[in-house]
Amino acid sequence: MSDALTHDRIWRHRTPRAQLVLWLFWLIVVALFIYCWNVMTARTMWVFVHDAPQAAQDLGSRMLPPRWDYMSRLWKPLWDTINIATLGTLLGVVMAAPLAFLAAQNTTPSRLIARPCALFLIVASRSINSLIWALLLVSILGPGLLAGILAIAFRSIGFVGKLLYEAIEETDIKQVEAVTATGASQAQVLNYAIIPQVLPTFYGISVFRWDINIRESAILGLVGAGGIGTQLQASLNVLAWPQVTMIILVILATVVISEWISARVRHALI
Amino acid sequence: MTAAYPTTWRRPPQLIRDRRWRLVLTVGAIAYLILAIGSVEVNWTRMVEGWERGLRFIGGFLQPDFTTRWRDISTGLVESLTMTFTSTVVGILISIPVGIGAARNIAPRWLYPICRSIIAVSRAVQEIIVAIFFVALFGFGAFAGFLTLTFATIGFIAKLLAEDIEDINESAAEAIRATGAGWWQLINYAVQPQVMPRLIGLSLYRLDINFRESAVIGIVGAGGIGGTLNTALNRYEYDSAGAILLIIIAIVMLAEYLSSHLRRWVR
Numbered sequence: 001m002s003d004a005l006t007h008d009r010i011w012r013h014r015t016p017r018a019q020l021v022l023w024l025f026w027l028i029v030v031a032l033f034i035y036c037w038n039v040m041t042a043r044t045m046w047v048f049v050h051d052a053p054q055a056a057q058d059l060g061s062r063m064l065p066p067r068w069d070y071m072s073r074l075w076k077p078l079w080d081t082i083n084i085a086t087l088g089t090l091l092g093v094v095m096a097a098p099l100a101f102l103a104a105q106n107t108t109p110s111r112l113i114a115r116p117c118a119l120f121l122i123v124a125s126r127s128i129n130s131l132i133w134a135l136l137l138v139s140i141l142g143p144g145l146l147a148g149i150l151a152i153a154f155r156s157i158g159f160v161g162k163l164l165y166e167a168i169e170e171t172d173i174k175q176v177e178a179v180t181a182t183g184a185s186q187a188q189v190l191n192y193a194i195i196p197q198v199l200p201t202f203y204g205i206s207v208f209r210w211d212i213n214i215r216e217s218a219i220l221g222l223v224g225a226g227g228i229g230t231q232l233q234a235s236l237n238v239l240a241w242p243q244v245t246m247i248i249l250v251i252l253a254t255v256v257i258s259e260w261i262s263a264r265v266r267h268a269l270i
Numbered sequence: 271m272t273a274a275y276p277t278t279w280r281r282p283p284q285l286i287r288d289r290r291w292r293l294v295l296t297v298g299a300i301a302y303l304i305l306a307i308g309s310v311e312v313n314w315t316r317m318v319e320g321w322e323r324g325l326r327f328i329g330g331f332l333q334p335d336f337t338t339r340w341r342d343i344s345t346g347l348v349e350s351l352t353m354t355f356t357s358t359v360v361g362i363l364i365s366i367p368v369g370i371g372a373a374r375n376i377a378p379r380w381l382y383p384i385c386r387s388i389i390a391v392s393r394a395v396q397e398i399i400v401a402i403f404f405v406a407l408f409g410f411g412a413f414a415g416f417l418t419l420t421f422a423t424i425g426f427i428a429k430l431l432a433e434d435i436e437d438i439n440e441s442a443a444e445a446i447r448a449t450g451a452g453w454w455q456l457i458n459y460a461v462q463p464q465v466m467p468r469l470i471g472l473s474l475y476r477l478d479i480n481f482r483e484s485a486v487i488g489i490v491g492a493g494g495i496g497g498t499l500n501t502a503l504n505r506y507e508y509d510s511a512g513a514i515l516l517i518i519i520a521i522v523m524l525a526e527y528l529s530s531h532l533r534r535w536v537r
Contacts, residue, residue: 033359036352040412048409055407083306127522129486139503140324142316219398252394
């Protein structure tokens with residue numbers, strides 16, 4: 001009897017209640033989407049959107065072929081871009097490392113003052129994009145490489161700091177105890193027990209960030225912070241599309257190469 | 271018979287064992303640094319001028335002015351927020367088929383390279399460059415920004431989704447296959463339940479990233495709060511700029527906090 005009853009029930013993917021919640025969720029998402037879409041497109045000029053295929057064709061015919069001989073004038077900006085990324089990463093890492101030690105629960109000197117301050121600096125640095133940092137710094141320091149380097153450095157602090165302090169918090173306590181047992185001072189514990197454990201991670205994070213920074217430094221010039229983006233902005237301003245294509249190809253190649261280098265180095269480290 | 275017992279200890283090299291390599295790398299690094307730092311030109315007179323401006327900026331940050339430009343700020347903010355939401359939704363809807371197509375274990379062989387190249391293209395080009403093109407094609411405003419963010423979302427979500435699908439527990443898929451299920455049923459009953467929590471987590475993360483990016487692409491005219499910020503800085507209105515930055519930081523922090531909570535709850 002009971003057998004027959006249990007077999008009577010049809011298997012379903014979800015319980016009715018879960019199904020209802022799911023439908024409600026989708027209803028909310030769709031409603032919110034429609035609302036947001038209407039607000040967003042209220043000021044859209046649909047004429048331009050309808051023209052887009054033609055505009056794309058037009059743009060494509062102007063962009064191709066790329067102006068290959070423009071390359072001779074791109075080497076210097078490219079070198080600048082790499083310098084912005086590398087020096088910016090170095091500067092950022094130098095500032096991030098002490099911050100990470102202040103922010104990690106097991107190494108922070110004071111949980112009440114130093115840790116929240118360090119955490120706030122890390123979050124603030126992370127929530128402002130490097131292009132916005134560059135915008136600010138260009139407006140303060142004037143256009144040039146220095147603004148770019150500082151922008152990259154300030155943005156890197158948050159990224160490196162966050163990953164590094166998480167790595168420090170995950171270090172093995174046994175090694176710390178072993179070193180402490182020899183009568184080592186606080187600084188010696190840090191130097192001999194914690195730093196060796198996080199060093200590979202630290203290098204890995206730095207190289208990873210360097211790779212991201214190459215990408216970002218390529219566009220910083222759009223707001224005047226030096227590098228190849230400056231050429232991009234100049235070419236865009238005079239609508240020299242073949243040059244724009246060339247610059248974008250160079251940026252793409254640089255990004256791919258830096259990604260390859262960073263993958264190789266990180267592979268060797270781990 | 272007292273063998274010389276070592277009394278001093280030197281820390282072994284931690285990264286590169288070979289001494290010659292260490293030497294080469296150190297010399298190379300120093301040479302590069304000298305060259306690189308030498309190529310940075312610093313205009314000191316401009317810096318001194320900038321110092322006063324920097325102080326004014328810090329002053330503006332400490333005493334932000336929300337009211338004078340409130341109309342501009344609120345338009346930018348609404349544009350940014352709506353752009354973020356719509357582009358995340360559309361981006362995810364497109365990236366689900368692309369991600370399934372880019373997962374080696376369930377995609378048909380001919381589809382795999384196509385989807386992988388879509389992902390590669392979307393990931394290789396920076397948002398801001400994409401935005402420049404979309405602004406050129408679709409005109410200034412939030413619609414170009416929406417397209418940019420959608421485009422960037424596809425590469426991000428589809429790649430991580432594909433990796434996640436490739437990592438699923440094969441025995442569940444095997445069990446579903448053994449019941450004679452078709453391809454759609456396999457996706458629905460074996461793959462979807464396994465990747466869903468992570469997909470939700472990724473979507474929330476991307477929502478967060480898209481907001482940050484929406485604050486940037488406005489600089490090239492793709493709508494949103496970035497345009498407002500750019501205008502404020504061009505006018506040297508540091509108090510309004512400070513207010514905008516504070517709003518951006520607050521929203522990013524809130525979004526990060528909420529999304530980390532939601533992700534923990536989903537898991």
